[in-house]
Each structure stands twice: as C-alpha cells, then as structure tokens.
Amino acid sequence: MSKPYVYLTRKMPQNITDQLAAACDVGMWEKAEEPVPQHILKEEMKTADAVFCNVSDVIDKDMIDAAEQLKVIATMAVGYNNIDVKAAQEKNIYVAHTPGVLTETTADLTFALLMASARRIPEGIDVIKNNEWGAWAPFFLTGQDIYQARLGIIGMGRIGEAVAKRGTGFDMDIVYHNRTPKKEAEQRLGARLVDMDELLQTSDFVCVMTPYTKETHHLIDKQAFDKMKSSAIFINTSRGGTVDEEALYNALKNGDIRGAGLDVFENEPISADHPLLSLPNVTALPHIGSASETTRKKMAEMTANHILQALRGETPDYIVKE
Numbered sequence: 597m598s599k600p601y602v603y604l605t606r607k608m609p610q611n612i613t614d615q616l617a618a619a620c621d622v623g624m625w626e627k628a629e630e631p632v633p634q635h636i637l638k639e640e641m642k643t644a645d646a647v648f649c650n651v652s653d654v655i656d657k658d659m660i661d662a663a664e665q666l667k668v669i670a671t672m673a674v675g676y677n678n679i680d681v682k683a684a685q686e687k688n689i690y691v692a693h694t695p696g697v698l699t700e701t702t703a704d705l706t707f708a709l710l711m712a713s714a715r716r717i718p719e720g721i722d723v724i725k726n727n728e729w730g731a732w733a734p735f736f737l738t739g740q741d742i743y744q745a746r747l748g749i750i751g752m753g754r755i756g757e758a759v760a761k762r763g764t765g766f767d768m769d770i771v772y773h774n775r776t777p778k779k780e781a782e783q784r785l786g787a788r789l790v791d792m793d794e795l796l797q798t799s800d801f802v803c804v805m806t807p808y809t810k811e812t813h814h815l816i817d818k819q820a821f822d823k824m825k826s827s828a829i830f831i832n833t834s835r836g837g838t839v840d841e842e843a844l845y846n847a848l849k850n851g852d853i854r855g856a857g858l859d860v861f862e863n864e865p866i867s868a869d870h871p872l873l874s875l876p877n878v879t880a881l882p883h884i885g886s887a888s889e890t891t892r893k894k895m896a897e898m899t900a901n902h903i904l905q906a907l908r909g910e911t912p913d914y915i916v917k918e
C-alpha cells in the first residue's frame with residue numbers, strides 16, 4: 597500500500613522531514629526564505645493527504661475544493677486567517693494550528709517593541725551609527741515612561757495575558773477590551789475590563805492582540821486614533837489587517853499619537869518605500885513575534901505531529917473550531 601503524501605510549503609529541518617518520512621511520502625518546497633508560488637501549492641494540494649504550511653500561504657476555497665484526498669491543513673502558527681477554515685470544514689479536512697507554545701515568546705517580542713518604541717531605541721541606534729551623537733543634552737531622545745503607565749490590551753487571550761503579565765512587572769495599570777470578560781486574568785493580573793472608548797482614550801500604550809477576522813478588520817481606524825492620547829504608543833503584533841495603515845500613518849505624521857511598534861503589516865513583506873517606514877516614530881519588525889529558535893522548533897514539531905495524528909485517523913491535538 598502506498599504511503600500518504602505530505603507537502604511542506606517551506607524547507608524544514610531534517611528532523612522534521614525524517615519524522616514525517618517514517619509514515620509518509622514527503623514533498624517540499626526547497627526554499628526556506630521564499631514562499632511556494634500559489635499555482636504550485638494548488639497543484640500539490642490536489643494530490644496531497646496533508647499540507648504543512650505557515651502564515652504566508654494563502655489557502656483558499658478553490659484550492660481546498662480542488663484537493664482530492666486532503667485530510668489536514670497544519671499551519672505552523674497560531675493565527676489561521678490565511679486559511680478558509682469553513683471550506684475545509686465542509687470537506688471534513690482538519691485545520692490544525694499551534695496555540696500556546698509560542699505565547700511567551702510572542703509576548704516577549706511584543707513587550708520589546710513596546711519598550712523600544714517608548715524609549716526610542718531604534719532612533720538612538722541610528723544616532724550612534726550615523727555619527728550624530730553630539731554633546732549630552734538635557735532633552736535629547738527623551739521618551740515615555742513605561743513603569744506605572746496604563747497598558748490597554750485589545751484581545752486579552754493567551755498572548756494578551758502574557759503581555760499583561762509582563763506589564764505587572766513594570767507596575768503598569770492594566771485595562772483590557774474583549775468580547776467576553778476574563779475574570780481569572782482580572783484577579784491574577786489586576787486587569788480591568790473597560791469598553792473600547794475608555795481603553796483608547798486613557799491608555800498610554802494600546803496593544804492589539806486579537807486574531808484577524810471580519811470583525812477585527814481595521815478595528816483600529818481613524819476614529820480609534822482620534823480617541824487616543826497624543827502621547828499614546830500603539831503596538832501591533834496581531835495581524836496587519838487589524839489596523840488601517842493609512843489612518844495609522846496620518847495619526848503618526850500629524851502627532852495624533854506619539855509612536856508605533858509594529859511586527860505585522862497588511863502586505864508582508866512590507867516594501868522599504870512604504871510611507872510608514874519613513875517615520876522616525878515607527879519601530880518596525882519583520883513578523884518575528886514567535887521567532888526564537890526553541891519556539892520555532894517546537895512549533896514545527898507540533899505541526900508535524902498534527903499531520904501524523906490526522907493521517908493515523910486521530911484528531912490532531914489543536915484543531916481550529918469555528
């Protein structure tokens with residue numbers, strides 16, 4: 597009997613392909629830093645039993661409908677907005693993802709962005725590298741205090757809570773907005789549920805940690821920036837689409853808010869000539885929230901394991917339920 601066929605959309609380490617090869621025939625896009633072209637992925641999906649994908653692969657209804665024997669789409673990510681989950685469910689195809697394992701690593705990066713933006717660290721680095729460091733000056737590169745500031749978290753889920761926990765170490769006053777209250781987090785972190793307007797109007801740091809859905813598309817728009825304090829710093833490590841980037845650019849340019857720390861963009865990779873990147877008060881990173889070696893290895897192992905589970909006829913440990 598022939599083995600099931602799994603297709604990996606990026607080059608993965610040998611231990612991962614070995615793990616899969618013990619039970620499957622393995623096909624792989626051999627480049628680690630370049631996504632597989634859509635037409636190749638669609639062709640591979642027609643005959644694959646399993647797909648090992650990531651945040652940059654768009655897996656739409658057409659591709660899912662054309663798949664003849666697909667049993668699982670396993671993404672090496674917690675976010676799955678790039679996959680048409682409904683179309684997969686209609687064909688009883690599992691969509692598996694990697695929640696939890698990347699929570700602390702992503703919270704670390706989110707807090708790093710917050711600190712870098714507040715204390716103008718990229719600008720300081722540029723000053724040194726460009727040989728622009730003159731005499732000590734009383735108000736040179738003065739930033740914003742983090743300790744005892746108000747941290748507003750939109751989307752108090754796994755990562756939101758982990759960011760809030762870091763905030764407690766800085767004696768921050770934590771408020772959050774969610775569709776459902778998080779009583780346990782409130783007690784543990786001293787966080788307070790507020791409505792969106794109060795969060796936007798009173799927070800020193802506004803941090804978005806929701807998934808990207810129809811409901812959160814451009815959740816942070818011109819009206820939202822208008823409500824924020826002119827000293828507010830906006831942090832986004834969720835998905836670029838939760839924010840209207842043109843409104844963000846205008847808010848930063850006009851001084852409606854003080855700065856932004858961004859790990860995600862509407863179009864990734866963002867082009868170097870994107871207007872947002874011309875602003876000194878933007879700290880931008882290339883979607884590296886979960887990018888520690890340990891965490892990425894765990895995510896890859898978890899993804900491979902989900903595939904093996906589905907191909908054995910078991911339900912993968914973490915499937916998306918919508």
Ligand SMILES: NC(=O)C1=CN([C@@H]2O[C@H](COP(=O)(O)OP(=O)(O)OC[C@H]3O[C@@H](n4cnc5c(N)ncnc54)[C@H](OP(=O)(O)O)[C@@H]3O)[C@@H](O)[C@H]2O)C=CC1
Pocket residue numbers: 674675676695696698699702750751752753754755756773774775776777805806807808811812833834835859860883884885886887
């Ligand atoms: N930059 C990076 O590299 C990474 C980015 N991410 C992003 O972070 C996201 C969150 O991950 P994780 O914390 O594990 O997910 P969770 O599902 O644990 O948390 C998401 C939270 O958002 C809340 N939420 C959902 N919709 C809304 C809404 N419309 N308004 C307000 N709150 C909302 C949910 O609560 P409720 O439903 O009750 O409202 C939930 O508490 C991922 O979906 C992904 O997009 C994740 C990892 C790395």
Ligand SMILES: O=CC(=O)O
Pocket residue numbers: 651672673674675676698885886
């Ligand atoms: O963006 C990364 C993810 O895991 O989601």
